[in-house]
Amino acid sequence: MSKKIGMQSFILPSAPRIVSSASFVGPKEGEGPLGDLFDTVYKDDTIGLESWEQAESRMLESAVRLSLAKINKEPKDIDFFMGGDLLSQIIAAGFAARELRSPFIGVYGACSTMAESLITTAMLTDGGFSSLAVCGASSHFSSSEREFRYPLEMGTQSPPTAQRTVTGAGAVAVASSEEAVDGIFGKIRITGGTIGRVCDYGVTDASNMGAAMAPAAASTICAHLTENKLEPDCYDRIITGDLGSFGSEMLYELCKGKGYDVSHNHLDCGKMIYSKDQKVICGGSGCGCCAAVLSSTILPALEEGEIERVLFVATGALLSPLSSLQGESIPSIAHAAVIERRAV
Amino acid sequence: MSKKIGMQSFILPSAPRIVSSASFVGPKEGEGPLGDLFDTVYKDDTIGLESWEQAESRMLESAVRLSLAKINKEPKDIDFFMGGDLLSQIIAAGFAARELRSPFIGVYGACSTMAESLITTAMLTDGGFSSLAVCGASSHFSSSEREFRYPLEMGTQSPPTAQRTVTGAGAVAVASSEEAVDGIFGKIRITGGTIGRVCDYGVTDASNMGAAMAPAAASTICAHLTENKLEPDCYDRIITGDLGSFGSEMLYELCKGKGYDVSHNHLDCGKMIYSKDQKVICGGSGCGCCAAVLSSTILPALEEGEIERVLFVATGALLSPLSSLQGESIPSIAHAAVIERRAV
Numbered sequence: 001m002s003k004k005i006g007m008q009s010f011i012l013p014s015a016p017r018i019v020s021s022a023s024f025v026g027p028k029e030g031e032g033p034l035g036d037l038f039d040t041v042y043k044d045d046t047i048g049l050e051s052w053e054q055a056e057s058r059m060l061e062s063a064v065r066l067s068l069a070k071i072n073k074e075p076k077d078i079d080f081f082m083g084g085d086l087l088s089q090i091i092a093a094g095f096a097a098r099e100l101r102s103p104f105i106g107v108y109g110a111c112s113t114m115a116e117s118l119i120t121t122a123m124l125t126d127g128g129f130s131s132l133a134v135c136g137a138s139s140h141f142s143s144s145e146r147e148f149r150y151p152l153e154m155g156t157q158s159p160p161t162a163q164r165t166v167t168g169a170g171a172v173a174v175a176s177s178e179e180a181v182d183g184i185f186g187k188i189r190i191t192g193g194t195i196g197r198v199c200d201y202g203v204t205d206a207s208n209m210g211a212a213m214a215p216a217a218a219s220t221i222c223a224h225l226t227e228n229k230l231e232p233d234c235y236d237r238i239i240t241g242d243l244g245s246f247g248s249e250m251l252y253e254l255c256k257g258k259g260y261d262v263s264h265n266h267l268d269c270g271k272m273i274y275s276k277d278q279k280v281i282c283g284g285s286g287c288g289c290c291a292a293v294l295s296s297t298i299l300p301a302l303e304e305g306e307i308e309r310v311l312f313v314a315t316g317a318l319l320s321p322l323s324s325l326q327g328e329s330i331p332s333i334a335h336a337a338v339i340e341r342r343a344v
Numbered sequence: 345m346s347k348k349i350g351m352q353s354f355i356l357p358s359a360p361r362i363v364s365s366a367s368f369v370g371p372k373e374g375e376g377p378l379g380d381l382f383d384t385v386y387k388d389d390t391i392g393l394e395s396w397e398q399a400e401s402r403m404l405e406s407a408v409r410l411s412l413a414k415i416n417k418e419p420k421d422i423d424f425f426m427g428g429d430l431l432s433q434i435i436a437a438g439f440a441a442r443e444l445r446s447p448f449i450g451v452y453g454a455c456s457t458m459a460e461s462l463i464t465t466a467m468l469t470d471g472g473f474s475s476l477a478v479c480g481a482s483s484h485f486s487s488s489e490r491e492f493r494y495p496l497e498m499g500t501q502s503p504p505t506a507q508r509t510v511t512g513a514g515a516v517a518v519a520s521s522e523e524a525v526d527g528i529f530g531k532i533r534i535t536g537g538t539i540g541r542v543c544d545y546g547v548t549d550a551s552n553m554g555a556a557m558a559p560a561a562a563s564t565i566c567a568h569l570t571e572n573k574l575e576p577d578c579y580d581r582i583i584t585g586d587l588g589s590f591g592s593e594m595l596y597e598l599c600k601g602k603g604y605d606v607s608h609n610h611l612d613c614g615k616m617i618y619s620k621d622q623k624v625i626c627g628g629s630g631c632g633c634c635a636a637v638l639s640s641t642i643l644p645a646l647e648e649g650e651i652e653r654v655l656f657v658a659t660g661a662l663l664s665p666l667s668s669l670q671g672e673s674i675p676s677i678a679h680a681a682v683i684e685r686r687a688v
Contacts, residue, residue: 127471
């Protein structure tokens with residue numbers, strides 16, 4: 001039986017459960033409006049390790065371990081860990097997987113990684129290939145600046161469209177509907193999703209990721225609504241990963257052009273994670289942004305019944321420093337997961 | 345119903361079909377012993393484009409398109425393209441996906457990418473999430489040297505354990521058992537697999553990938569045999585991706601230590617793709633190596649009945665240039681797919 005709906009969307013008849021989550025962030029994110037909701041706020045963004053890359057990897061590993069510890073499980077109890085990050089050859093996730101010693105499926109979707117790993121894990125769970133698995137993603141302001149932009153020591157000024165890469169990691173434990181897991185969440189289900197297609201509107205400015213990624217978000221959201229014959233207000237919230245304030249405005253315009261007004265129930269994790277007085281210009285970005293906000297804020301709100309139905313859409317810019325130097329524009333992609341509260 | 349067997353292995357009850365494949369390689373690979381089997385041998389490793397990275401991306405895109413054209417399909421007919429490569433932020437696959445415009449699931453498993461994408465695609469197909477999908481991987485000698493080692497212009501000498509990154513791409517089309525596709529292959533099925541765990545024996549020499557990856561190959565092969573209660577000779581061939589000659593010897597020793605003798609029916613794509621007089625020292629490596637050999641050589645041999653049952657095991661070294669400079673050792677991973685011939 002096909003579970004596909006249209007070109008890109010799918011349903012999950014067994015409705016896999018989200019049973020736990022954990023989030024780790026750096027000091028700047030801890031000072032933001034969601035600061036109290038994260039499991040751990042590090043005071044030092046090296047976590048006492050020798051490099052920012054090691055710190056990022058440790059954060060991701062810790063998030064996976066904590067998401068499992070909360071439900072009295074260990075990495076040896078899971079079918080696989082699926083995750084990724086922004087660094088070359090996803091070393092944060094790869095080295096985390098080395099320490100966890102679980103079966104590992106590495107993915108790369110830039111800042112869409114959390115949604116990519118969540119929907120792929122949910123599909124594999126629905127298909128009978130996992131009873132308990134963890135997906136996760138991380139990013140780190142300092143490792144990202146080094147990877148994609150300039151050495152921090154240069155003190156380069158940020159343009160008005162810039163976003164700040166979040167130092168953070170999030171992990172989400174997904175269980176099959178049959179698996180008897182006593183979760184910290186008992187009511188949250190993943191019921192469907194939409195696999196993204198790569199969009200490219202020719203943006204070449206790596207300091208304007210919101211503009212590069214908004215077309216992908218609009219493409220996936222509109223494909224999801226059209227294929228499922230839904231209107232935006234079928235969701236309490238449509239939550240994007242890290243479009244920031246400029247990219248969110250672009251999203252509204254692009255969706256309006258396709259006949260959908262998403263401006264009333266849209267939230268963006270990149271706008272939620274910092275306050276305006278933190279001077280981060282257009283907001284947060286990075287894999288870890290929506291991973292940490294999903295784990296700390298969105299899932300508990302669903303469990304408590306503050307919201308009932310969310311379309312979680314993470315967007316990624318598929319550039320590399322080399323592709324930009326070679327004059328290429330910035331392709332982007334967005335994947336979407338339908339996350340619902342269901343009374344047991 | 346769980347389709348898991350043990351910690352890492354799984355079965356695919358519906359036995360998804362491999363219906364097509366395509367391979368593109370560079371000039372050096374074309375001069376090797378498998379030269380006549382590849383669909384296209386480029387005479388120039390830039391393919392007339394402006395950079396090696398663009399050439400690699402074009403090769404992967406072309407392999408996907410050709411694998412579909414052979415069965416009278418187009419990229420718009422598939423449920424998704426799943427693939428990756430070795431470059432930072434997998435730009436070869438990401439830019440290929442931009443041109444293909446299919447839904448895209450990006451993965452990173454270094455040189456294990458072909459097996460990772462093959463088993464994940466097969467699981468998603470078995471689960472009902474795809475009727476036709478393509479998985480693929482690519483690598484390029486010149487883009488890899490620039491990414492991982494030294495500028496080619498330096499003319500650095502290779503140590504005796506070095507392998508040559510294959511310039512090549514392979515794509516494999518996977519159809520559900522219900523989907524009526526008139527494939528170029530009619531008898532090939534994926535019936536199971538084993539998800540790898542990250543191994544690290546502390547090797548730090550990036551010119552000795554075979555040694556870094558052999559423990560992962562041994563771990564996955566032995567886990568597969570133990571969990572499925574099989575002996576190595578249940579397979580006509582156990583085919584690794586790119587251990588090369590040094591890594592293959594290590595594999596035999598490590599498996600022997602766990603009670604399995606795989607030396608009699610083992611082949612390595614890295615040893616198959618070049619002849620000794622091509623002076624490539626320990627053989628070929630890179631995502632594209634086993635992707636191109638699987639597509640051009642292994643699958644046709646299965647279809648023709650020369651072999652009946654193969655364990656395809658691709659190994660990846662999860663290092664980055666930065667992790668090596670920071671003194672980290674080289675973690676590695678191997679994923680395995682069971683590919684069988686079944687009379688219709």
